[in-house]
Amino acid sequence: MQLTLTSQQNIENLRLILATDVGSTTTKARLFKKMENGEYRFISSGEAPTTVEKPFEDVTVGLKNAIREIEELSGYKLLAESTETSILMPFNGRDAGVDLYVSTSSAGGGLQMIVAGVVKTMTTESSERAALGAGAIIMDSLSIDDGIPLHKKIEKLRFLRPDMILLAGGTDGGTKTHVLEMAEVIRAAEPKPRFGVSYRLPVVFAGNKVAAPDIVSMLSEKFFVKVTENIRPVLEIENVEPARNIIHEIFMEHVMSHAPGYEKLVKLVSVPVMPTPAGEGKMMRTIAEAYGINVLGVGLGGATTNIYSVYEGKFVRSVSANLGMSYSIGNVLKSAGVKNIVRWLPFEINESELYDRVGNKMIRPTTIPQTLEDLMIEHAIAREAIRLGFQHHKSLARELKGVHRERTISDVFEQEVKETYIDMKKINMIIGTGGLLSHTPRRQQAALILIDAFQAEGVVRLTVDSAFMMPHLGVLSTVHPRAALEVLEKDCLVRLGTAVVFSGTSEKDKIIGHVQLKTGSETYSLDVRYGELYCIPIGLNVKANLQAKPESDFDVGVGKGKTVSATLDGGVVGVIIDGRGRPLTLPEEPDERKRLLLKWFSAINAYPLKVGEEI
Structure with a gap:
């Protein structure tokens, strides 16, 4: 039912909103409600298999099943009594109907x-x-x-x-x-x-x-x-x-x-259906515009890896259709190479065993890791899928070719054309979405995957989509941006914390800078050593004043040797001080590399392991 949403008043009167994503395998329904204080919140969700194949060959069958689950969990009646799928509209103010129904879809490929x-x-x-x-x-x-x-x-x-x-x-x-x-x-x-x-x-x-x-x-x-x-x-x-x-x-x-x-x-829908990645991308743009920031996002799926950037107002999406974490996991191994996967693992594994484990995931794509080793292998592959996806993204996020530019003397010495216009030091927020990033057993794991895969620099906030709602909120933002942002803020984005990254190279254990963080009640001071990772426990909804003073050959986002003063957000992980340098390199010698990885994982409590412990 196409709605006429002509005035802001009509939009503000939306009390109950249903949003769905008809995915290639699963149909995901989400219900949002305007609370008594006028704020929009996420109240219920339902999921069911998508019904594109025989015997159904009708996506509305799966849709009805997902909405039924919401009805059972929330107590609201949303479906009309009829043989055909039909949604009750408008909301009756008590227990039935919705004022708006929006949807995205990626079914059928x-x-x-x-x-x-x-x-x-x-x-x-x-x-x-x-x-x-x-x-x-x-x-x-x-x-x-x-x-x-x-x-x-x-x-x-x-x-x-x-x-x-x-x-x-x-x-x-x-x-x-x-x-x-x-x-x-x-x-x-x-x-x-x-x-x-x-x-x-x-x-x-x-x-x-x-x-x-x-x-x-x-x-x-x-x-x-x-x-x-x-x-x-x-x-x-x-x-x-x-x-x-x-x-x-x-x-x-x-x-x-x-x-x-x-x-x-x-x-059935009130506004046109959007392709799922377009909904996800729209929400990334809405976030960047609402907060006036540069955003980098990743949608790490089973079959594809989507990378989004909103940089100085320019929006670019790239899709690596052959890099994913279930159906396409074998392609990640093939494209990245065994050496690049194994470098992230703090234990020995031979090539044939790695191929066997990846092959098992391909033939049973819905399985989840059963052991710590399995989990770490998935996380290593995720780092490489994002790294390769971002590499492809940078080839699209670049200055226009064929444009005549004025050249200065310095350009004569700098013949190399920049790979991309994205300067990682100017990225303010990284957003991760997709099953693996949204559901890591510990949030520290997601934070470290994002830092490592993107090789984050400067001072950057880290977040993940906790309930796979970005596509739903993206299509909702085309009608009601405030509602989408309020649900995003309160119920969707998990604030992992902030990373403060020292870029440059040095000798192991050498002091490369000093960091001071002040909250209302606490002061944390530390000397940052090259090759080390630190986590300062600054929690959710806590702000901290940062003073980061790098040594002359290191940069924390504003130039070599220049002090950064900023107000940071804490999070469920805290503030991560990354003194491992950029570009991030790992030792070639296996035992030294394993010891270093365990040290980093232990520093932020990423896995239930201690330095020197065998897996």
Whole structure:
């Protein structure tokens, strides 16, 4: 039921809100309520298997089961008495109905796209950022200059069955030859959509506006063509929002409507359904905008690793569709290599045993670690999945290619182009979400995984999503940002604490700086030694004044040797002082490395182990 939410007054009158995420394996429902003090809180949740497969082939069956669980737990009646799934609206003020129902979905593999452009490092890269920001998984990227022969391009397009194609190329008013050439390749290949052949595959054109009429006449016979604003109207500007919006719109109208039972889901929701990663990304942006900070986030799933950054107002999402913690765990091992996994383990394990354990996880993806060794192996693999995902993310979060820049004398000596515009010292918050990070047996484990995998620098807050609500809150924030932020603050984000990181290299055990932390009642002072990790127990809702004075060749975020003064938030872990240096390197010698890892784990009480203890 599409609602008319025209005025702020209508939005503020929302008393009971239902939000769901129809995932690829599980449908997750969450219920939010406006309390007597006017604040929104999370009150109940329900989960059920997603029903895309036979015999049901109807996502609303799983949806109904998840909502029923909320009904049983909360005492509210949310489903209407009918054979078809129907949600009672509005809330009656007592015990039945909701005022708003929103949903995200990644069932049936989510949104799968092909992007095509003219120049690989320019329009194709911009197209990738637009598609990823819209919540897509990119099946393949094609460009005129990618070196792939024409017949191979056509073969690729015929083999892949995307939900949509995004075509871009050329600046407005520039030459249209090359983008028309790419359109010709698409026309010749005539790829078919993933969900059957009963409808025309959507093609979004976001290139040179002069070429738009030719593109429409060339492709509209075989494809559903939608024209939007140019992604690169001039070389110096990247304009991805219009393309993202049109991708969302087409995803709803054309793609979702052909998946089993989605036409019923579309009729139930108050606002359009969003792809799950788009909901997650929207919440990351909402947090960054609300607090005026730079945010780095990771969604560590079973099959994929999503990395999000909101840096100086620029939002980028990347997805590593082959890196995950259950179905794709073997790919992490293959991509990272045994050596990179084993370096995080404080015990001996031979290569074949590691392969066996990872293989077991792949064939039984829902199992959880039964021993401390198993847990540490999963955490080592998680570090590498995030590291590799972030590496890929940085290749997208970079300055625009093809832009002419004024060069200074210093540039002549610094030929190397920066890998990314993200400066880790300027990241204010890292957010972790996904089963492994949300449900670590000890919160210290999640904090250390995030610090190690991202190689955090400077002064940065560490948080995790405790109840997998980021997608739900993201789609809710499109209607009611205040409600989404209040639930996030009170019921979703777990504040692990703050990391204070000394970047630089030195000799082992050498003093590299001094830290003083003052709360209302306590003062903590310590000399920071190179290679050491410290945890100061500053709890939740406690603020502390920090004075961090690094030695001349170390940096705590504002420059080498410069003192940092800041007010920090405590958390369930506390304030972690990281004197291990950056880049973070581990000893090659196995016994020395194991001893060091145990020392670090022990310093923050990450595992039930002591230095020198065998596992």
